[in-house]
Amino acid sequence: xxxxxxxxxxxxxxxxxxxxxxxxxxxxxxxxxxxxxxxxxxxxxxxxxxxxxxxxxxxxxxxxxxxxxxxxxxxxxxxxxxxxxxxxxxxxxxxxxxxxxxxxxxxxxxxxxxxxxxxxxxxxxxxxxxxxxxxxxxxxxxxxxxxxxxxxxxxxxxxxxxxxxxxxxxxxxxxxxxxxxxxxxxxxxxxxxxxxxxxxxxxxxxxxxxxxxxxxxxxxxxxxxxxxxxxxxxxxxxxxxxxxxxxxxxxxxxxxxxxxxxxxxxxxxxxxxxxxxxxxxxxxxxxxxxxxxxxxxxxxxxxxxxxxxxxxxxxxxxxxxxxxxxxxxxxxxxxxxxxxxxxxxxxxxxxxxxxxxxxxxxxxxxxxxxxxxxxxxxxxxxxxxxxxxxxxxxxxxxxxxxxxxxxxxxxx
Amino acid sequence: xxxxxxxxxxxxxxxxxxxxxxxxxxxxxxxxxxxxxxxxxxxxxxxxxxxxxxxxxxxxxxxxxxxxxxxxxxxxxxxxxxxxxxxxxxxxxxxxxxxxxxxxxxxxxxxxxxxxxxxxxxxxxxxxxxxxxxxxxxxxxxxxxxxxxxxxxxxxxxx
Numbered sequence: 001x002x003x004x005x006x007x008x009x010x011x012x013x014x015x016x017x018x019x020x021x022x023x024x025x026x027x028x029x030x031x032x033x034x035x036x037x038x039x040x041x042x043x044x045x046x047x048x049x050x051x052x053x054x055x056x057x058x059x060x061x062x063x064x065x066x067x068x069x070x071x072x073x074x075x076x077x078x079x080x081x082x083x084x085x086x087x088x089x090x091x092x093x094x095x096x097x098x099x100x101x102x103x104x105x106x107x108x109x110x111x112x113x114x115x116x117x118x119x120x121x122x123x124x125x126x127x128x129x130x131x132x133x134x135x136x137x138x139x140x141x142x143x144x145x146x147x148x149x150x151x152x153x154x155x156x157x158x159x160x161x162x163x164x165x166x167x168x169x170x171x172x173x174x175x176x177x178x179x180x181x182x183x184x185x186x187x188x189x190x191x192x193x194x195x196x197x198x199x200x201x202x203x204x205x206x207x208x209x210x211x212x213x214x215x216x217x218x219x220x221x222x223x224x225x226x227x228x229x230x231x232x233x234x235x236x237x238x239x240x241x242x243x244x245x246x247x248x249x250x251x252x253x254x255x256x257x258x259x260x261x262x263x264x265x266x267x268x269x270x271x272x273x274x275x276x277x278x279x280x281x282x283x284x285x286x287x288x289x290x291x292x293x294x295x296x297x298x299x300x301x302x303x304x305x306x307x308x309x310x311x312x313x314x315x316x317x318x319x320x321x322x323x324x325x326x327x328x329x330x331x332x333x334x335x336x337x338x339x340x341x342x343x344x345x346x347x348x349x350x351x352x353x354x355x356x357x358x359x360x361x362x363x364x365x366x367x368x369x370x371x372x373x374x375x376x377x378x379x380x381x382x383x384x385x386x387x388x389x390x391x392x393x394x395x396x397x398x399x400x401x402x403x404x405x406x407x408x409x410x411x412x
Numbered sequence: 413x414x415x416x417x418x419x420x421x422x423x424x425x426x427x428x429x430x431x432x433x434x435x436x437x438x439x440x441x442x443x444x445x446x447x448x449x450x451x452x453x454x455x456x457x458x459x460x461x462x463x464x465x466x467x468x469x470x471x472x473x474x475x476x477x478x479x480x481x482x483x484x485x486x487x488x489x490x491x492x493x494x495x496x497x498x499x500x501x502x503x504x505x506x507x508x509x510x511x512x513x514x515x516x517x518x519x520x521x522x523x524x525x526x527x528x529x530x531x532x533x534x535x536x537x538x539x540x541x542x543x544x545x546x547x548x549x550x551x552x553x554x555x556x557x558x559x560x561x562x563x564x565x566x567x568x569x570x571x
Contacts, residue, residue: 093459189460189467192562218488271487275476323562328467343471351563352455352469358490360566
């Protein structure tokens with residue numbers, strides 16, 4: 001297939017042309033075919049908007065979105081773009097309103113479902129000017145997204161062709177989302193990172209179980225997680241979504257594990273934490289999975305690293321820039337000790353995270369390295385050429401799965 | 413203001429100057445010594461702080477945790493060579509209890525990478541409590557409230 005000036009290599013999903021991380025035309029096509037196409041985009045945690053009148057702004061790809069809880073108690077999502085002449089309707093990142101949403105430019109007013117309620121000077125002044133008699137408010141609402149909720153996560157889509165959310169996720173991915181939500185979500189804080197790389201390099205990184213204990217030497221050095229712990233990857237049939245899991249934490253055969261890591265640069269044997277309280281871990285879910293990283297195509301991540309829970313949204317900001325939005329959460333039911341545990345373990349992740357700070361940089365390293373390499377490809381063969389679930393993490397199967405789904409939507 | 417209070421203001425100004433110099437000179441091993449044994453250290457954003465959200469980008473509740481942070485930076489974490497230049501100004505003692513003071517100060521940290529690229533990396537304020545110990549003033553609490561929620565690439569070296 002030759003689309004967007006690109007012929008995909010004959011090896012299929014085991015090769016990715018570097019051009020897809022740098023080409024501005026491909027990037028524009030992705031915004032249309034993937035983000036505005038038949039995919040579901042994470043919008044908000046339902047609990048972030050508890051009261052009618054609460055609203056928040058976000059993005060679908062680069063497109064600005066308003067998410068609001070309407071007077072009817074339902075969550076609505078719509079373009080943050082006035083139906084009049086395209087101004088941002090919501091200027092604040094989040095807030096509460098008692099009288100709908102009013103565009104500052106010409107005071108067009110909408111309700112929280114995006115229906116146009118009034119137009120300033122609609123009848124003109126003194127019988128002059130004003131809108132034509134046949135102007136109908138109901139024809140000029142904000143463009144609405146279809147929304148759907150799963151485990152308290154609200155997703156939206158602008159495409160009529162996206163299948164129902166539960167079907168899009170599938171049973172296996174759905175059950176691994178649901179297992180994390182053992183209570184009523186409560187946000188503990190947010191942050192964001194500007195990554196100097198294409199959004200897909202971060203998504204690859206999330207799906208890459210091979211790198212975790214190699215790049216993130218903290219994991220290995222302090223024996224938090226190693227590839228020698230039992231674990232694996234579960235991958236949606238078309239490859240779009242995945243979850244990786246680790247079982248059993250730092251236990252297991254230490255000597256055997258040390259042998260496997262002998263000679264690898266990420267292994268140091270003589271360092272221990274002076275105050276390991278932040279690794280005081282509770283198996284709150286009760287199924288022995290200590291780490292689960294789950295992705296929903298194209299750009300949503302749900303993270304459970306021990307008791308550190310977070311949502312990550314990967315927002316494209318251009319061919320070579322990405323914003324990574326983090327929402328850390330616990331549950332309303334948490335006692336003070338559990339909240340403290342989550343805050344301590346949050347040291348593992350985020351921009352300063354012991355096991356995630358490298359992810360902020362490594363995509364940028366790749367982005368710099370592939371300059372001038374538009375005709376070259378990456379090699380993604382760990383664990384074979386398929387994108388099937390495997391009971392090992394020494395595999396790149398979920399990355400191949402991503403490319404399978406990506407190529408389908410892009411026609412590549 | 414009595415002379416002792418004036419002296420304290422000078423001592424606190426010196427504390428911040430030494431703190432900035434320590435980080436900017438990459439003397440990270442000495443950084444935990446600016447804190448008490450049971451200190452609280454947290455970096456957050458104004459957005460979280462104003463919403464009463466407890467999250468820290470770095471969250472430590474003891475000096476030993478700060479030491480662990482330094483050993484992870486030295487031995488485990490991977491990041492490109494970089495340096496900060498801290499500009500700390502407007503040091504204001506909000507509450508003076510003699511042997512303990514509540515202090516606020518503005519900070520600006522410019523980050524310079526190995527290729528010379530410079531970024532206005534962090535702007536914000538310190539909301540601190542310092543106490544007088546046998547060997548000088550120490551931070552019992554250091555809360556770094558950044559004006560922006562955004563961190564460029566990563567935050568390795570503390571602020």
